[in-house]
Amino acid sequence: MSEEQEGQDMKIAVIGGTGLIGSRLVRILNARGHEAVPHSRSTGVDLLTGRGLPEALAGADVVVNLTKPQRFDDASPAFFRTTMNHLLTEAAAAGVGHAVILSIVGADLVPSLVYYQAKVLQEDLLKAGPVPYSIVRSTQFFEFIDTVLSWTSDEHTVRLPATLMQPMAADDVARAVADISVGVPLRGTRDIAGPEVFALDELGRITLAARGDRRTVVTDDGAGMYAAAPGRALVAKDGAVIAETTYREWLAR
Numbered sequence: 001m002s003e004e005q006e007g008q009d010m011k012i013a014v015i016g017g018t019g020l021i022g023s024r025l026v027r028i029l030n031a032r033g034h035e036a037v038p039h040s041r042s043t044g045v046d047l048l049t050g051r052g053l054p055e056a057l058a059g060a061d062v063v064v065n066l067t068k069p070q071r072f073d074d075a076s077p078a079f080f081r082t083t084m085n086h087l088l089t090e091a092a093a094a095g096v097g098h099a100v101i102l103s104i105v106g107a108d109l110v111p112s113l114v115y116y117q118a119k120v121l122q123e124d125l126l127k128a129g130p131v132p133y134s135i136v137r138s139t140q141f142f143e144f145i146d147t148v149l150s151w152t153s154d155e156h157t158v159r160l161p162a163t164l165m166q167p168m169a170a171d172d173v174a175r176a177v178a179d180i181s182v183g184v185p186l187r188g189t190r191d192i193a194g195p196e197v198f199a200l201d202e203l204g205r206i207t208l209a210a211r212g213d214r215r216t217v218v219t220d221d222g223a224g225m226y227a228a229a230p231g232r233a234l235v236a237k238d239g240a241v242i243a244e245t246t247y248r249e250w251l252a253r
Helices: 020-031 053-057 076-094 114-128 142-151 170-181 200-211 247-251
Strands: 011-015 035-039 062-065 098-104 133-138 157-160 189-193 216-219
Touching: 011 020, 011 053, 020 035, 020 170, 053 076, 062 076, 062 170, 076 098, 076 114, 098 114, 098 170, 114 133, 133 170, 142 157, 142 200, 142 247, 157 200, 170 189, 200 216, 200 247
Parallel strands: 011 035, 011 062, 062 098, 098 133, 133 189, 157 216
Antiparallel strands: none
């Protein structure tokens, strides 16, 4: 984890602060005594246009950017280029001392997926920008597994590749991002991941069993987006921060 800046209550602007990770992050940071303010289009801040951004960053010590496009398609690179340029310009002007983004473990290892290409672009823009930074790369979230299953399913079967992944709970993601956000900028990248590695088809079977869903999981190495990920591309490398919550523990909640 990052070395926390002791004795300093920080003002942290969380862009995308009303979403799955952002809402949890704001709650964690405020519980620790910091002033974390959620921002999104619903609160009047739009990174695509820059609307409301100077006001959101005024007086902020840290900005955390959790925004993402509505669709993971060919428009993703333009989305991240535009939003990061707006964010970095305004953060530098406001004197923000630390910019944090949440990216994806293995983003640079799956070049056939345009969304992963776009996340690498976002990382590169941050690295080249004027604000001290930290990049947090997370594995897939437990909360998205049902959605992944729905992409390649019908009333009888769910088709999934045997792609290896190391998913983690959104609560654990938010805690890790909180730790890094209040620390000294990494000027680098930190991987975070769950405690277990699964093949996605196995994960599908575990999920359906827990849900009482009688559909059959068929292993299909061409099925869905994650079929494009080779080998251990989506598994965290040595040095990653490993969360404690297991998938079965999360399912049982």
